[in-house]
Amino acid sequence: MIGAGAYGTALAHVAAQGQTHVTLWARNADHAEDLNNAGRNERYLPEVDLAPRLRATADLADALSRAEAALLVVPSRAVRDMSQAMRKVIPDGIPITVCAKGIEAQTGFLMSQIVEDELPGHSVGALSGPTFARELALGHPSAATLAFAFDQASRLNPETSAAARMAVTLTTHAFRTYLSDDLVGVEIGGAVKNVIAIACGMMSGAGYSENTRAALITRGLDEMKALAEALGGRRETVTGLSGIGDLTLTCSSTTSRNMSLGTQLGKGVPRAECFDGQPIVVEGEANAKSVTDLARKLSVPMPICETVRSILHDDQPIAETFARFWSEPIESEPRAMSLTFEHPAPTLASPVFKETAT
Numbered sequence: 001m002i003g004a005g006a007y008g009t010a011l012a013h014v015a016a017q018g019q020t021h022v023t024l025w026a027r028n029a030d031h032a033e034d035l036n037n038a039g040r041n042e043r044y045l046p047e048v049d050l051a052p053r054l055r056a057t058a059d060l061a062d063a064l065s066r067a068e069a070a071l072l073v074v075p076s077r078a079v080r081d082m083s084q085a086m087r088k089v090i091p092d093g094i095p096i097t098v099c100a101k102g103i104e105a106q107t108g109f110l111m112s113q114i115v116e117d118e119l120p121g122h123s124v125g126a127l128s129g130p131t132f133a134r135e136l137a138l139g140h141p142s143a144a145t146l147a148f149a150f151d152q153a154s155r156l157n158p159e160t161s162a163a164a165r166m167a168v169t170l171t172t173h174a175f176r177t178y179l180s181d182d183l184v185g186v187e188i189g190g191a192v193k194n195v196i197a198i199a200c201g202m203m204s205g206a207g208y209s210e211n212t213r214a215a216l217i218t219r220g221l222d223e224m225k226a227l228a229e230a231l232g233g234r235r236e237t238v239t240g241l242s243g244i245g246d247l248t249l250t251c252s253s254t255t256s257r258n259m260s261l262g263t264q265l266g267k268g269v270p271r272a273e274c275f276d277g278q279p280i281v282v283e284g285e286a287n288a289k290s291v292t293d294l295a296r297k298l299s300v301p302m303p304i305c306e307t308v309r310s311i312l313h314d315d316q317p318i319a320e321t322f323a324r325f326w327s328e329p330i331e332s333e334p335r336a337m338s339l340t341f342e343h344p345a346p347t348l349a350s351p352v353f354k355e356t357a358t
């Protein structure tokens with residue numbers, strides 16, 4: 001398990017609850033030592049007593065040399081560098097599952113495409129779905145989608161299919177993985193939901209409640225479907241755990257770092273003071289740009305993601321930018337036609353916005 005943050009530790013703990021011996025790679029030697037000594041990850045997952053079959057190391061060769069499978073669980077911005085570092089030490093041909101959620105900034109690559117690019121000769125899949133690390137590790141019943149490009153004949157055979165083997169390894173009494181062969185659909189869900197969660201947080205922080213959130217989730221799902229389809233993925237994949245499942249989770253709770261960032265910004269907290277200034281991984285922040293760059297290249301309109309991008313990356317004010325979104329031309333649902341007409345100047349009536357706008 002490459003990455004000893006919250007999610008890597010949670011997945012390592014889950015896998016080690018079965019028969020699997022798991023080695024967890026931590027970036028920092030002190031952190032690895034603390035994990036082994038305490039049997040806990042005090043920094044990222046302090047409530048969980050880790051399974052005895054789990055051991056940590058900061059030596060990448062030690063983590064990978066005898067591995068039969070690898071999971072890559074670092075932030076999306078670190079996936080390329082980490083894949084390069086793994087090249088010299090990873091056993092030939094073992095399957096790799098990437099768990100980071102995002103799109104690469106410079107290339108527009110999915111996370112699995114980065115890994116394929118850097119580590120050819122491996123079967124590469126993605127795990128994505130509504131799974132807060134803490135709840136997963138505490139054994140709250142959870143489910144996610146595991147996507148590999150597999151042929152139907154070997155699909156359910158753990159002897160021949162990387163997907164099936166990984167699914168068996170990760171399955172416990174409280175965690176179910178569902179198989180998919182649509183990597184694009186699964187990964188687009190994970191990347192886009194974080195941006196929509198920031199939008200939901202911004203509106204919620206600004207004082208709008210349930211109607212607004214439900215509208216953003218549903219129209220956000222439409223943006224996800226359109227981008228997945230334009231990249232060759234399937235719309236129905238987006239209606240599964242890695243799409244609507246994760247979108248619903250992430251947009252409903254301030255446990256989500258993405259939703260929480262949006263909420264703080266919506267309340268008028270300056271970016272540098274969000275999370276009390278802690279360097280928290282908020283994938284949707286960089287991905288608001290990489291997702292919309294990709295959408296622009298493919299001519300896919302993604303108005304909610306564009307709204308978040310212009311607030312986060314072009315310094316646009318939250319209230320006016322969302323007001324513009326709310327007064328865009330009327331579209332049919334699903335997208336097929338739009339109706340342009342004269343709007344009054346866009347505004348959103350909210351005393352909360354007036355008090356807190358940055």
Ligand SMILES: NC(=O)c1ccc[n+]([C@@H]2O[C@H](COP(=O)([O-])OP(=O)(O)OC[C@H]3O[C@@H](n4cnc5c(N)ncnc54)[C@H](O)[C@@H]3O)[C@@H](O)[C@H]2O)c1
Pocket residue numbers: 003004005006007008026027044073074075076077078081082099100101102131132133134280281283
């Ligand atoms: N936390 C969750 O609930 C959760 C659930 C599903 C998916 N994910 C995804 O998993 C990925 C990791 O998230 P997390 O919550 O574990 O993050 P985290 O902040 O808890 O941990 C990140 C880990 O990556 C390491 N890291 C950071 N930068 C690195 C770099 N440049 N090179 C190597 N290692 C680096 C850190 O040391 C840390 O161990 C993200 O893409 C996230 O979206 C997280």
Ligand SMILES: O=P(O)(O)OC[C@H](O)CO
Pocket residue numbers: 101129130131132194197246249250255256257258259281282283
């Ligand atoms: O805390 P977030 O917003 O990064 O969300 C974590 C996971 O992606 C939820 O599935």
